Amino acid sequence: MRDPLTWLVLYPDGATLAEYDPEVGEHGWAEVRAAEVALIALQDEVGRMVVMVEVPAEHTAVFFRRRSITITTDGTEVGSRSSATCMGWDGAFLWIYADGSIALRTTKD
Amino acid sequence: MGATVQAQIATGAGPTLTSAETGIVLNRVDTQTGTTPIPIPTATGNKYSYLKYLALVVTGTSTTNITNRRISWATTPATGLQGLWFNQATYTQNTGTQGNSAGNYPADDTAANGTVPTGIAWAAMSTTPTLWDNTSVSTGSAARNGNYVQTCLQVSNAFAGGAGSATALPAITLTYDEA
Numbered sequence: 022m023r024d025p026l027t028w029l030v031l032y033p034d035g036a037t038l039a040e041y042d043p044e045v046g047e048h049g050w051a052e053v054r055a056a057e058v059a060l061i062a063l064q065d066e067v068g069r070m071v072v073m074v075e076v077p078a079e080h081t082a083v084f085f086r087r088r089s090i091t092i093t094t095d096g097t098e099v100g101s102r103s104s105a106t107c108m109g110w111d112g113a114f115l116w117i118y119a120d121g122s123i124a125l126r127t128t129k130d
Numbered sequence: 131m132g133a134t135v136q137a138q139i140a141t142g143a144g145p146t147l148t149s150a151e152t153g154i155v156l157n158r159v160d161t162q163t164g165t166t167p168i169p170i171p172t173a174t175g176n177k178y179s180y181l182k183y184l185a186l187v188v189t190g191t192s193t194t195n196i197t198n199r200r201i202s203w204a205t206t207p208a209t210g211l212q213g214l215w216f217n218q219a220t221y222t223q224n225t226g227t228q229g230n231s232a233g234n235y236p237a238d239d240t241a242a243n244g245t246v247p248t249g250i251a252w253a254a255m256s257t258t259p260t261l262w263d264n265t266s267v268s269t270g271s272a273a274r275n276g277n278y279v280q281t282c283l284q285v286s287n288a289f290a291g292g293a294g295s296a297t298a299l300p301a302i303t304l305t306y307d308e309a
Binding site: 023024027040041047048049050051052084085086087088089090091092093094095096097098099100104107 | 186
């Protein structure tokens with residue numbers, strides 16, 4: 022299940038790594054050298070940059086998607102799902118919600 | 131690309147894991163749903179449901195990892211009803227017996243409404259997502275990802291909703307981080 026927006030990171034030496042690379046395949050965030058990232062961006066399905074965050078030196082880049090699954094307790098109704106994206110660095114977290122709204126927060130919770 | 135993850139419930143001896151996203155019932159039967167109710171105490175005290183083991187299960191693999199598994203009520207339940215949860219690494223089928231051994235559901239007690247039983251390290255479920263398992267686990271395997279969250283419903287004498295097998299409860303929300 023490909024998310025509509027995927028991450029791309031830029032290192033100080035100009036090297037990049039993308040979550041989804043049509044020529045190479047997919048990458049997990051665990052492959053990112055998070056302490057060395059200079060910029061993290063979200064790109065849409067055609068590669069347009071939608072959001073970018075600069076990561077100050079001496080800070081560590083952060084990226085995750087917070088998913089929720091709701092389970093109903095009447096035994097009959099189907100639950101629901103939601104997802105929000107968090108990107109930034111330790112101390113500044115930019116949240117992007119499914120409805121397009123954005124919030125800059127100081128915590129991951 | 132994210133993994134396909136399903137909330138599932140474990141029942142039976144196996145256990146058998148099936149999707150919980152079509153709904154579950156907190157009751158006194160070792161199945162996903164059913165109508166065996168939890169009695170309402172007639173004097174100060176609490177009675178409990180069987181254990182319901184929930185888990186996040188990867189059904190479509192990816193290159194990501196999952197952490198920060200949390201549980202909450204979607205809304206606050208009625209007075210006299212309290213959700214309980216426990217970070218459970220090992221599944222033990224419901225024994226149908228009350229007590230603190232694995233697979234047992236909590237014994238009736240005479241504690242005040244809202245008192246969390248002390249036999250094992252139960253925690254009260256709230257509307258604030260609360261961590262049950264923060265272990266980072268790869269989604270590279272189509273399997274259960276992280277520990278079970280063992281849940282139970284406490285019914286106190288303060289519950290005024292009346293008898294029946296269709297008492298309305300809030301939904302349960304499982305939240306996790308994927309990257």
